[in-house]
Amino acid sequence: MNASQSVYAGIDVGASRTKAIIIDADRQIIGRAVIKSGTDFEEASCRCLDQALDMAGLTVAYITNAMSTGYGRNNVAIARDSKTEISCHARGCFHYFSHAISIIDIGGQDNKIIKLDASGKRLSFKMNRKCAAGTGAFLEEMSLRLDIPLEKLDGLARQSQSMVELGSFCTVFSATEVLEKIRQGKNVSDIVKGLFHSVIKRVMEMDSLTEQVVMTGGVVAHNDYLVQMTSEMIERPVLVPEYPQLTGALGAALFAMEYSDK
Amino acid sequence: MAEEKKVARKKIEATVQMNRYMSDYFYELNEADKSRSRKIAWCTSVGPAEILRAMGFLIHFPENHGAMLGATRMATDMIPVANASGYSPEICSYLTADVGAYMKGITPLSRAYPGIDRVPRPDVLVYNTNQCRDVQDWFAWYAAEFKVPLLGIHTHRGVKDVGDDHVASIASQMKALIPPLEAISGNKFDIDKLNHVLALSKECSGLWKKVLDTASAKPSPLTFFDGTIHMGPAVVLRGTQTAVDYYKQLLAELETRIHDRVAAVEPERFRLYWDGMPMWGRLRDHSELFSRAGVNVLASTYCNSWIFSAFDPEDPFNSMARAYTELFIVRADDAKEDYIRRMIEFFKVDGIIYHDAKTCPNNSNCRYGMPQRLEALTGIPSLTINGDLNDLRLVSDEQTKTNVEAFIEQLEER
Numbered sequence: 001m002n003a004s005q006s007v008y009a010g011i012d013v014g015a016s017r018t019k020a021i022i023i024d025a026d027r028q029i030i031g032r033a034v035i036k037s038g039t040d041f042e043e044a045s046c047r048c049l050d051q052a053l054d055m056a057g058l059t060v061a062y063i064t065n066a067m068s069t070g071y072g073r074n075n076v077a078i079a080r081d082s083k084t085e086i087s088c089h090a091r092g093c094f095h096y097f098s099h100a101i102s103i104i105d106i107g108g109q110d111n112k113i114i115k116l117d118a119s120g121k122r123l124s125f126k127m128n129r130k131c132a133a134g135t136g137a138f139l140e141e142m143s144l145r146l147d148i149p150l151e152k153l154d155g156l157a158r159q160s161q162s163m164v165e166l167g168s169f170c171t172v173f174s175a176t177e178v179l180e181k182i183r184q185g186k187n188v189s190d191i192v193k194g195l196f197h198s199v200i201k202r203v204m205e206m207d208s209l210t211e212q213v214v215m216t217g218g219v220v221a222h223n224d225y226l227v228q229m230t231s232e233m234i235e236r237p238v239l240v241p242e243y244p245q246l247t248g249a250l251g252a253a254l255f256a257m258e259y260s261d262k
Numbered sequence: 263m264a265e266e267k268k269v270a271r272k273k274i275e276a277t278v279q280m281n282r283y284m285s286d287y288f289y290e291l292n293e294a295d296k297s298r299s300r301k302i303a304w305c306t307s308v309g310p311a312e313i314l315r316a317m318g319f320l321i322h323f324p325e326n327h328g329a330m331l332g333a334t335r336m337a338t339d340m341i342p343v344a345n346a347s348g349y350s351p352e353i354c355s356y357l358t359a360d361v362g363a364y365m366k367g368i369t370p371l372s373r374a375y376p377g378i379d380r381v382p383r384p385d386v387l388v389y390n391t392n393q394c395r396d397v398q399d400w401f402a403w404y405a406a407e408f409k410v411p412l413l414g415i416h417t418h419r420g421v422k423d424v425g426d427d428h429v430a431s432i433a434s435q436m437k438a439l440i441p442p443l444e445a446i447s448g449n450k451f452d453i454d455k456l457n458h459v460l461a462l463s464k465e466c467s468g469l470w471k472k473v474l475d476t477a478s479a480k481p482s483p484l485t486f487f488d489g490t491i492h493m494g495p496a497v498v499l500r501g502t503q504t505a506v507d508y509y510k511q512l513l514a515e516l517e518t519r520i521h522d523r524v525a526a527v528e529p530e531r532f533r534l535y536w537d538g539m540p541m542w543g544r545l546r547d548h549s550e551l552f553s554r555a556g557v558n559v560l561a562s563t564y565c566n567s568w569i570f571s572a573f574d575p576e577d578p579f580n581s582m583a584r585a586y587t588e589l590f591i592v593r594a595d596d597a598k599e600d601y602i603r604r605m606i607e608f609f610k611v612d613g614i615i616y617h618d619a620k621t622c623p624n625n626s627n628c629r630y631g632m633p634q635r636l637e638a639l640t641g642i643p644s645l646t647i648n649g650d651l652n653d654l655r656l657v658s659d660e661q662t663k664t665n666v667e668a669f670i671e672q673l674e675e676r
Contacts, residue, residue: 071660086668110661122672127665129648129658 006064007056008260010252011045011079012088013037013072016108016136017218018044020052021249022063023257027095031056032246034218041072049078067256069248071109081259086114086125088251093214094120095254096241100211104203104230105247106219108136113207126207131169134202136219138171142195145175146188153192154223160193174198196223200230214239221245271485271526271553274492276512283504284494288375294320295382301447302382304404306397307497308567308586309390310415310436312463312578315501316456318449322382323498324400328356330370331363332542332652340366341653354396355621355652361403384410386446388439392417392592394624411446413439417587422594424587432583457575459501460582464573466500469509471569476516477560478609481525483516485558486536487549488526489565496568531556532673535605537563538617539625539651544659551663555670561609563590563602564625591624598627599636606642612673614644615666620656643676645669 005025012019014037022031033051037044045068053059060078068076069088076082085105093103094116103114111134115123132138143150164186168174174195181191199219213234215227221244231238241247294300303319305311307326314321331337337355340362345351347365349358363369364381371378387401387410398414405412415435418428440451473492477484492512499505519526534552536559541548552559572588574581586592590601606614614636616628623629633644647665650656 071664084664084668084671086664087671121675124643125668125672127661129661 005062006257006260007058007062008253008256009049009052009063009066009078010088010249010254010256011049011066011068011070011076012085012246012248012252013041013045013068013070013075014085014108014218014248015071015110017245018048018070018072019246019249020045020048021243021246021253022052022056022058023250023253025257027254027257029243029250031058032243032249034245037072041075042077045072045076045078065256065260067252067259069252081255083252083255085248086112086127087122088248088255089216090114090116090120090122090125091251091254092247092249093216093241093251095250097212097214097239101214101239102209102211103214103216104209104220106135106199106203106215106217106226108218111135111203111206111217113203113209115207115210124207128202128206132171133169133174134199136217138174138199139195139219139223141171141175142178145178146182146191148188148192151222153195154225156189157193157196157223157225157229159189160187162187162190163197164190164194166194166198169202193229196226196229199226200233204233209234212236212239214241216241216244216247218245271487271549272524272528274488274512274515276508276515277491279511280492280494280508283499283508285375286504287498288371288378291320291322291382292371292375292378295380301385304384304387304401306389306393306401308392308589309388310439310582310586312456312459312501312582313436313439313443314388316459317443317447317451319385319443319447320382321498322384324360324404325356325397326494326498327369327371327381328360328652329542330374331359332356333545334370334373335543335654336363336368336370337543337652338654340368341655351621351653353621354394354400355650357396357400358621359652360400364404364407384408386411386413386443388413388415388443390415390417390586391419392586392589394591394622411442413442415439417592419592420594421587421592422597424584428587429580429583432587433579436579436582453578456578460573460578461575462503462506463501463570464575466496466502466505466509467568467570467573469506469513470496471566471571473509473513473516474561474565474569475608476513476520479520480533480610481523481528481530482533482558482560483519483524483526485526485549485553485560486540486562486565487545487559489562490540490545493565493568500568525558526560527553527556527558529556530558532558532612532670533610534559535561535602535609535611535614536617537602537614537627539564539619539622541617541619541649541657542651543654544649544657544662547659548662551666555667557670559615561605561611563605563627566605567591595627595630595632599632599639602627602632602636603640606636606640611642613642613669615669616644616646618646618648620648620650621653622651625651643669643672
């Protein structure tokens, strides 16, 4: 790539993970990265962007425009503009699926249901309230309680023969409920499937799903079985974009391209 | 870096005068409390204040005090005190903040008005359940504490159309207050005094409506956040010449703004309607959150609650009964929907913000599908934000900010 070619960066600083994407003028992804956000969002955004640029074989000097999004969107030094993660997830998803869609995004600390019409305009959105139920934080807490690495949950849930249902809204109460199930001798894989089921139920309580469903977010990216379970629960196929954890960053990069002349 | 710019809403000059009037009001109450020179009644904010004033009482409004606790961000430290004495964190946080503050011997009046060290002690407490049942329990706590009489009006709830039966019931309850109030005040009830007070209340109410209606101008000279501050005299001084004088002054200033096309929020890119309680401890933050995006939240159900169009000095009891029952909060959902639909049209708004206040179900109109029904009917989008009037433990600022900014981005896409 030579310096005269335009590239655009999108940086999504989430509460749990920071994501960066570099796209070229043809909207092709040429670099991407995901790192832990930690406590210094500005440092995390710089480091994540550097990793994405490394993958693209570029330096920051090549970036024509950058847009930030996510919880730490105002802590991104290179970004001239920012947009909320709702707009960026919507834009990123519509890039892959250009028709009316209902997006379920399950992130580290919040969930969203975003509805787009056939032209990509947002019709509505809902975020979870202050509660962590149904988010990645819920699964993280449960993996700690069960002493099972987070990355093993998906495989365990797939092995379940008889799901254990959990009733509580509350993460803390759910943890107590899980301990009670263990005490009762329930199978761990059945409990983990119950946790996945609980996540999906909490999300689906937020809004109706009116169009073709797309799932995104870090929790979706690392737990394929969650998508399969959702599809079974809603009795229709669920679409997943190429990099489900990076759709916010991709949307931000696409906005950066659109805004570069403004 | 994407920086947040600060844009303050334009300052209203009349505020100086309002602060003077409010100061006089609180010091007069304080003086009466200390000297016991006048009888003091505590009254709910949309209660039968006119009757009390006509009978010579000075009036303290606990809801006003509750809002002050919220606005000064003192409430969140007071609420747990009431919680620990058996008043749930799920109930009205005006009640819990106010009772908690009393138990701790603290009042925001001391901060604002040097020399005032407590709320004025009541000789009688008079409530009206037209807003909620919590006021009854709230006032009952103080009646037991001060060992003074507790009187009440029990209003019908969920009223679709206010009929003659409703009016007759409330009017008779109001009349029943007179004998005990005569005994407590030592004053004989005088219908001419009531008519005079009611005439002043009607004038105040009419002027307050005109003030709020100025927000229908484009650009609006007023914001909802201004309204929450300037409603003070309509709450605590209605029925006095002072309130009438104040709203004449405020109205003149706002009409001049309209004439000169002065916007309260510049530029006014979008116009929003607020339904539900303010988050008192976040008034400034919310005002800045919207104004820096060029959005004016310019009208509300809440501020409109002190408009009493039905007042008629020729027929005081029936007209007060009607006015205090026609309030939005008393009504059935279909009447409320019709009201908000008319407000959307009148104020020419682009969207609605519903505040789902955790401890105030009666002022949270988004819990039974109303936003969805109204959006289907009008095409006007809405956003629900979760929070509370006083309890900041129930407020997530980052969630609110992201939701509001995302909603504004949605409006930009339309």
